[in-house]
Amino acid sequence: MTSRHDRHTLRALGLADAPRDRPLSYPGAWPARSGLLSGDELLPLDRLTHPGRTPVVAVGSNASPAQLRHKMAAAAVASAVPMVKARVTGIDVGASAHVSRFGYVSASPVRAPAVTRELFVIWLDPEQLALVDATEPNYDRVLLPAPEFRVELENGEPLPDTFAYVNHHGVLHRGDGIPRRHPGQRALITELLLASAALRNMFGGTPEEFCARARADAALCEEGTRLFAEEKMVTSSGLEHLHVP
Template identity: 30%
Template structure:
């Protein structure tokens, strides 16, 4: 799924070397590379492939579908492939790009089962953040709920589209959103934005995935190493304990 060369984006050279040499490098890259590479223009995802969507094609491709904000990995072809390949539903999904005012994309205060700290949306007056919208049919939306562990990890909510401006000019009155059930306040006072997501006039400190993991490891009195992340993946009790430490430390 990932190439070892993908690890080059990890700025911590010691950590990068440990990942590249590790026998479970694929699992580690899945955690550390979140929210994954994604096109910065409208595209149609189908059968694991992507095709650019022209402005005049967006309306015909999205009609009858539900717009859902993709603030984390759901905008990335690698994640759409993982979620929708080999399912008994259509895997053809239009994805449109744009900007959202007065919000930012930040880290949720929980760790996923694959070891990444996922994203959620937070209010941020004056901030303008890059967003994606996936357009899902009824079957795809129901399946997406399952993959987002609704309502345990995420709540599915509706949001007015007034702060959203899509590149294609298409207006969305309302969008769906998977909002973290645990929130985004680390230690009840800090909120951290995803440095991998572009934004203007950020109010929150922006961290990479490996930086936020290091922050969490320190909160647990540990040093960030591959073994820490793999234990988060393998040991649910440990992951739950770390999740509690994130919020209450």
């Protein structure tokens, strides 16, 4: 018999696998509903807003409870993280123009005034915010000011100002200068390898080879990041004008 406690574990909810361990699963499994990430559990939330914490829109693996759990545990941060579903207008989910040391090509927001996406807002206390900032060396945390960007919680409440992590290498495009949407890791790496012989020479011909070689060699990840720029695969996210705190 499954206890009430067991029903809230990440394993029981199908949320236990982190992209840092399984790169082709990136951005990882996201929760079906809002919750409070506390250790290995995702507990019910008693409220959607959390004064004293910073609201950050997650477009990639920061919306994966398993990935967040890894980050917090590695730094011995034990406090819980509220994760709240939201409708976000003004950004879409693009593909970062860098190869992650964990073996994937991560997501980054791009400006998209007519687009509304269902994403998560993670509410971080000062210690958690400093930690997550430190785990994002390829990103700048920027302010998403209202009304240019609208973040509406699941109860319809708008947030006046939120933050997001924007990749400072830019984002990838398909050849037309328009940021490509991140289609999921396997599909994205397959498309990139098909489009670039130089990338295949570096990382192999399959997503599995790409991930394995990237995870084994930090210098190769840097070379891959440079190659994106050299092959003119990079464009602006349209968010460079935003304020970096």
